[in-house]
Amino acid sequence: MAAQVKYDDVEVGTELPAQTYHVDRANLVMYAGASGDFNPIHWRESVAKAVGLPDVIAHGMYTMAQGGRYVTDWVGDPGAVVSYGVRFSAPVVVPDEGGADIEISGKVEEKRDDNQVVVALTARSAGAKVLTRAKAVVRLA
Amino acid sequence: MALNRDFIGRTFPPSEPYEVSRVKIREFATAIGDANPIYRDSEAAKAAGHPDVIAPPTFPIVVSLGGPALLDPALGLNYAMVVHGEERFEYQRPLRAGDVIVCSTTITDIKSAGNNEMMKIETEVKTVEGELVCTAYNTIVERGA
Secondary structure (H helix, E strand, C coil): CCCCCCHHHCCCCCEEEEEEEEECHHHHHHHHHHHCCCCHHHCCHHHHHHCCCCCCECCHHHHHHHHHHHHHHHHCCHHHEEEEEEEECCCCECCCCCCEEEEEEEEEEEECCCCEEEEEEEEEECCEEEEEEEEEEEECC | CCCCHHHCCCECCCCCCEECCHHHHHHHHHHCCCCCHHHCCHHHHHHCCCCCCECCCCCCHHHHCCCHHHHCHHHCCCHHHEEEEEEEEEECCCCECCCEEEEEEEEEEEEEECCEEEEEEEEEEEECCCCEEEEEEEEEEECCC
16 A cells, blocks of 8 residues: 555644535536436435425535545545545535535544554534544555 | 334345446546546556555445335335435455445344434445455434424
8 A cells, every 4th residue: 555644653633734625516416427326405406495405415425525535635545544434414505606615624533553543534514514423544654 | 204123134135246447436536526546547556556446435335325225115215305324434455446346235223313214224345256345334314204
């Protein structure tokens, strides 16, 4: 594996640089096609509102994927991910005009054997925590 | 509506074999906005120690949404009211182009939480040769009326 971050260079509490990812309706249409999840709440406002949502929302898995990208960009090699899990605590609401931002930050929560570390992630959109208990275990160099 | 508790512990027959292709990995990586060359370029993947391009960590959702397991009318799931509660992937190794995989899905728990029904699903992603690549743990929530 070619993780670029060295196990010895991180400590419990090491913070990863925060990132903001923009999402608009076109991203959701692409994600629907790539993932096979064509639930219309992710691309039709009328359907989203009819089931009680404020507007079209991003696929939870799209948001989770942004967290994954955040971690793998830090580590360098996506193959370093040993496990990755999240709880979806609030939807990312994606208006037709302007889209939405997902702000992600993370820090090393635990160092384990075998060069593995646990990275705890925080993801927010429009002030709401959209992922909770978001943790990735990655094997560093 | 209450889900049928008889489904707890039920394992569904393995899916048809699915071939993980470079094209699908690239499409998925593009859709999540991720330009990492290890998803697109075999040489970059090899330089990182992989036999071919690998898939992003959340890629197995393409094959592990639960599929037919959730569509059995006897389960009583109203799909229009379903939201995703939790998801976790545990990897033995990265999924990569050329893998031919099958998924077996087990409903491990169904319980009530307020007006909602929560169902836990576990999906083993194995190659057709029987190598376990990844296990996906998925909690879905059927919102109560």
